[in-house]
Amino acid sequence: MEGLKKDVIRHVVSSLGSDYASKSAYNYYNALALAVRDRLIDNWIKTQRSYYDEKAKRVYYLSLEYLPGKSLMNNLHCLGIYETARKAMSDLGFSLEDLAEQEWDAGLGNGGLGRLASCFLDSMATLGIPGYGYGIRYDYGIFHQVIEDGKQVEQADNWMRVGNPWAYERGQHLFPVRFFGEVKNWTDEYGRLRHTWTAGDTVLAMPCDMLVPGWDNHHVINMRLWSARSDVEFDLDFFNTGNYLGAVEEKIFDEKISKVLYPSDQIEEGRELRLKQQYFFVTATIQDILRRFRKKHQDMTELPQSVAIQLNDTHPAIAIAELMRILLDEDLLDWEVAWDICVSTFAYTNHTILPEALETWPVSLLERMLPRHMQIIYEINARFLREVERVARSEDCGQLCHRDLDHLKQRVSLIQERPIKSVRMAHLAIIGSHSVNGVAALHTELLKARVFDDFQRLYPQKINNKTNGVTPRRWLWSANQPLSRLIASHIGTGFVRNLDELTQLEPLAADPAFREAWRAAKLENKQRLQAYIKRKLMRELHTEHLFDVHIKRIHEYKRQVLNLLHVVTAYNRLRHGQAADFTPRTVFFGGKAAPSYFMAKRIIHAINAVAATVNADSRVNDKLQVVYLPNYCVSQAERVIPATELSEQISTAGMEASGTGNMKFALNGALTIGTWDGATIEMAQAIGPELLFIFGMREDELVSLRQHGYNPMLYYHGDEELREALDMLRSDAFSPGQHGLFAPLVDNLLHGGDRFFVLADYRQYLGAQQDVGRLYLDQEEWTRRSILNAARMGFFSSDRAISQYAREIWDVAPMAGLQNGKGA
Ligand code: F58
Structure with missing residues (x-):
């Protein structure tokens, strides 16, 4: 620790040209980062040399x-000097967490x-x-x-x-x-x-x-x-x-x-x-x-x-x-x-x-x-199309290709002619x-x-x-110390490198004392988020609420609007006194919209408008709160995910290629409400579908619905609560003085074909949310499922994904001496 302290002070003075006695967090963060980088660079040089030596x-x-x-915390953990750094910086008068905040x-x-x-x-x-x-x-x-x-x-x-x-x-x-x-x-x-x-x-x-x-x-x-x-x-x-x-x-x-x-x-x-x-x-x-x-x-x-x-x-x-x-x-x-x-x-x-x-x-x-x-692309194309012709005429491609050869060539060509030659x-x-x-x-x-x-x-x-994966170093160990320490105290730290070891938690799901400790870790994370929101948004969160989180880019296919319709419906039920058994919850949204994506930006506006109305309504706001988290980014995800209890993965089936947020949430013990889409499907298969809240139409069902003529108006007319929610959005219930502000959203659903089948899935989504609310009241069962969700996430480590790429695509092996983790 003394070595690190000396290095930090030396960097404040000689690299940053400042007086170490003036305690600037910015200088001390930079000096610590430089001291950490010093500790990485030798190994970096050795690593690069070893590639040449071993002709890797x-x-x-x-x-x-x-x-x-941000890099600081992750690098400290990887180097195994997190505790040392924490003590060193505390001796110098800083909290490591505060210093880490300095990093962009x-x-x-x-x-x-x-x-x-x-x-x-x-x-x-x-x-x-x-x-x-x-x-x-x-x-x-x-x-x-x-x-x-x-x-x-x-x-x-x-x-x-x-x-x-x-x-x-x-x-x-x-x-x-x-x-x-x-x-x-x-x-x-x-x-x-x-x-x-x-x-x-x-x-x-x-x-x-x-x-x-x-x-x-x-x-x-x-x-x-x-x-x-x-x-x-x-x-x-x-x-x-x-x-x-x-x-x-x-x-x-x-x-x-x-x-x-x-x-x-x-x-x-x-x-x-x-x-x-x-x-x-x-x-x-x-x-x-x-x-x-x-x-x-x-x-x-x-x-x-x-x-x-x-x-x-x-x-x-x-x-x-x-x-x-x-x-x-x-x-x-x-x-x-x-x-x-x-x-x-x-x-x-x-x-x-x-x-x-x-x-x-x-x-x-x-x-x-x-x-x-x-020129080269044209030549690649010419040769390729000749090859297509050869293969199509050969027997193994079957008659279909042969008969349809011209169309086939147009479809596979590197060049498309319309709307402009590209x-x-x-x-x-x-x-x-x-x-x-x-x-x-x-x-x-x-x-x-x-x-x-x-x-x-x-x-x-x-x-x-x-199938995608996520790194357990950042998304469990570094982001969620309370839960990681609890896990490590029972099964050791091997899971950080070998995520399959989390299965050892399974028997502990039946242990009431472990469940209580698990809940305590989640609560600590919720309280940490509460403090952060208070600092940043000046809002008070209720930590006894169910934390229901939908964070990702804003896009129609990700269906933040479906979630919003649930919020509006819950609001209506509470207002109308029809929700005596409603489980109190706070619904968080976060995400950026592409600056030129009109509809996505309007969705953000609608979420904030609904939030303003719900949060200001004293009839409901002890039971329902809506929070928009501005500027969703990696470091914000690291704060929010460990505190999440319900993870929203509700894209239109077939549209989300994989998703990786879904994995981070489950790894941190959130339960998933989700559609049969992307990697959420494989998560459900690994965890057991009964331990998630799966709802909605599947991809093949949507194809057939589309083929038979999907008519969103049928859902509108056939479902009173849906109609009420949509009518409120379209009128100015959430946009007083700005009549028609959210009409484009509603018109897009009702008259624009509802390309992402929001209305088709609405009723089932409500049902699944009802199941969520009910289960949350049984904290023992909720916690048991939470533990089992995390325990069965081993497959979704990016280490598994990269091992597969290495073996099946790249044909590369780990460097000698590193196969089992520890280096020389
Ligand atoms: C995402 N794509 C997928 N694209 O949407 C998601 O399902 C998947 O989990 C993830 O990739 C990783 O495989 C995505 O993020 C982009 O952001 C592009 C950036 C450049 C313009 C086009 C979209």
């Missing part, structure tokens, strides 16, 4: 998004996809997999959400304004990134046509490294984030011609590339700068991968034995064309050889079946910005990869049967499932 096959995880959240969330992602990437890096580090995360160091991450007059207002998230003590900026290792320009043809000595791309504009990519430690194993992997730097400083001509301001303007223009994360969610935002970001990221990453590879290899055909590249959705899929370009134009390989290398190296993860989220880029834009890549990035990713995986069993089945059914017939081995 490396895994590169390419993701335009990461959501690491690294919000370099939108939601589940970005958070999954961060969980996966944590697991690679813990399992000893030679992995690297690659991404973009956005200057502005996901916007900061404030609620003003009930509405979402976006503010810039300038997360690095006060610096980032965790990152190493490596300004000396810059990679050139080129755009535009033209392609020249030439003939090589064997008479083969060759191509050279001479690009117009150049910017530079600067690596910023953040260290990701494994759990108690000395293995530290790298998350390398690229930041755009202008090359105009090197262009002396510019300055010499006296055009100083012009040069500076160009510099600012270039550096715009990594300025801001695109804040979209499930809707494709086809903007030129976004494509620039993607290519900027991809070419810098591929150059770095090949630089490392070429240190030990000359023969490019050995690449797939040494390198696996995982594409996190299609956002980095242009990497396939980029690697082809390098192999063809720089290494002068033949097409077939280059293509085999690519396909064997790349693998692609799909995260959505929503058609509006499948990415496309206009051919005209690609032709201008990346002319050589567009490249389908998912098709490029599928064709250019040896593995395509979905993120939960149902999602993968839907990929095979619906979205990519043609590809499933063409390549029956390619599409596979890897």
